[in-house]
Amino acid sequence: MGGKRKKSDGDEAEEAESSMKKSRIKEKKEQLLPSMIKNKEKRSEVHAKLKRQKKLDKRAKAKARDAAVKRALDLGEEPPEKKVPRTIENTREFDETVCRPDDEELFAGNDADEFSSILNQQQTPKILITTCRFNSTRGPAFISELVSVIPNAHYFKRGTYDLKKIVEYAKNKDFTSVIVVHTNRREPDALLIIGVPSGPTAHFKLSKLVLRKDIKNHGTPTSHKPELVLNNFTTRLGHRVGRLIQSLFPQDPEHKGRRVVTFHNQRDFIFFRHHRYIFESKEVKKVESKGKKDKDGKSENVPEHKTVARLQECGPRFTLKLITLQHGTFDTKGGEYEWVHKPEMDTSRRRFFL
């Protein structure tokens, strides 16, 4: 509509026209959404305008907020409270299976489960890594990195053996877990972790794999035993998966090596990262100017040199998602599942299982 009128009207009327249009758009904004306009050109125009307005508003808001903080600091008042954004994680649905630290049954269950002998350091973990039948390019590269990440891991060629036979072999040779890397179209896409004498079998979907050589400024890890960080495994199921992962690594890390392996759970996705850290002493000159403002008392106490932790990523980077957790060792036919993901469980975005 607007475009048509613009063409028919003369140049001299354009200014008035534009102001008219603005007011009209404002009316429109209140009345109708851009998605209700049928003309695509018009729709995109209105939408762009709306978006720009939103951006400006946002910027103004941030500016006002910063100014408020600054003013409060200058006056020596408490800065206004920081708002916490609402995410689907902190609005997570109530889950009764979340572990509580005062739950004695949980600890009794922990003592009784399959991993307790490893986690109490009565047994050192010994890992067998193998692949699916067909394996090429990224698969072997990933495995060689996995071997360097997990201490006491041994790679065995799959050959044509059945997985059940391999599990049996691992049992006889005193392995504590078996990891199977499944490759599809020359790209690793699934990870199977089997606890060996009797432990559970976890089937993960593996995605977003980045190998070491593709990471910028990557480091090469040493052969020290790494430290392990397990984040956010809250529910009973998460706790169990966390313990399964924990049982892959030795429980006595060598802090001298400064290696950290992280399994971070967020929204049921488990992110794997492998870092090397270093504590460096840094001059506080730059920091001081900011520090003064932050807390006056502190800046005086802080010595001239401050230790800063720096991270360097090394090793692969990938994301896991739990598909099934099976009771006992690998058995697809007669196996019992402790947890299976079923589509009927996906009724809410705010429901998480780990």
Place this chain on the structure above:
Amino acid sequence: MPRTTTLECSGCPPLRALTFDALGLIKVVEARDVQRGVPQVVERWGDPESAKCVTAVSMIDRSSHPLLAVARKNNRIDVLSPINGDVQATISDAHDLNIISEENNIVGLHLFAKQNLELASRDCTLLSCTTKGNASIRSVEFADSSTGSSCIDSPKTWNVCSGGNILCSKVDGNENFALFGGKGVEINIWDLKNFTKIWNSKSPPKDSLGIFTPTWFTSATFLMKDDHRKFVAGTNSHQVRLYDISAQRRPVLSFDFRETSIKALAEDIDGYSIYVGNGSGDMASFDIRTGKMLGCFSGKCSGSIRSIVRHPDLPVVASSGLDSYLRLWDIKTRQLLSAVFLKQPVMHVLFDSNFIVNGPCKEQTQPEIMVSEEVEVSPLKRKKTSRNKEHMIDGSERKKRSKQSKDRKNSEENDGHENIASRDKKSKSASKKKNKSPIPGL
């Protein structure tokens, strides 16, 4: 719109259930409200210990002197009172030679109720069966004080199978016959009076590709209380089979259910519908006369179902399993009534049918509310009965329809080609007719 998962758990009628978990704990779950009660764990008996993992349970469910027997992983049998959890007797399997092997757990346990009537709570008789097939019947006398040792009469033992592992054992309603079956063991039926094997099943023939599925029974149940001739068995190859002793040694009817092994079976009191639970947490009810699925119980059940129990009086089914939830379902609507989180993988669940709600009356003496509730309850009950009638009518109609359709099918087959499948069908239908005959009513 954020979608939420608030299940409309409508609550359940007053009931009491006992659950037995992997750490040997016995938890009592009670729903006390007269209407739409939320079941809660009210009591916990025993200390958590992995060696005490419950492997088999049995209960005499009666109003006076009920008894509960629990077999544990360390081959001990505790006889308890299901009312307060007092241990009345403990039997450790001393007579066994195979104790040393830890594999030889007790998988079947049955407390005999019939003989006990005259002797009241003085003693009890129980049948136990281990994985290796050592069955034994022994009677236990309780000492006067619970601390005193119990006297055990000489147990009558016999061997049920020569090889393989027993996984399921059941005793029929009249307690004269027992069935045993398992991995590599065809189902045997034993006469418990003179300890003779009266029947054993025969594995089904090879399929059209010549593939033989190995014998591996995971669960079994007798179909009717007073009939030992018909029973249902679930196999590891996700098959449910109906056997009829009087008809043939091969299954009369068999059908598949989903993709994982059948782990739990329970019969309904009506004598023809059964409840099937499998290793990936699916549960459904079937009409065993036709092999047709009546419907699934769907409610976010994610772990293997280990045990299904039908409440003797109320229209409620309980299921429990490795996801450590006790779930209570309505039979008619197949909706979830409520789920109780029990913190440990649950091995077994039992109903205590003699639970009468008088707790809340004592606790909250508010007669007005009680009266109003009662008033509300009575129409509901009426409604329920009317619903039942409707269902019955529906069921019979369906049956008729299915019959008609089957007849049509059969006639078609007769006209055209005759192959093995059609013969099978005929035999099945014949057997179905047979099945139908002993069920009066409907």
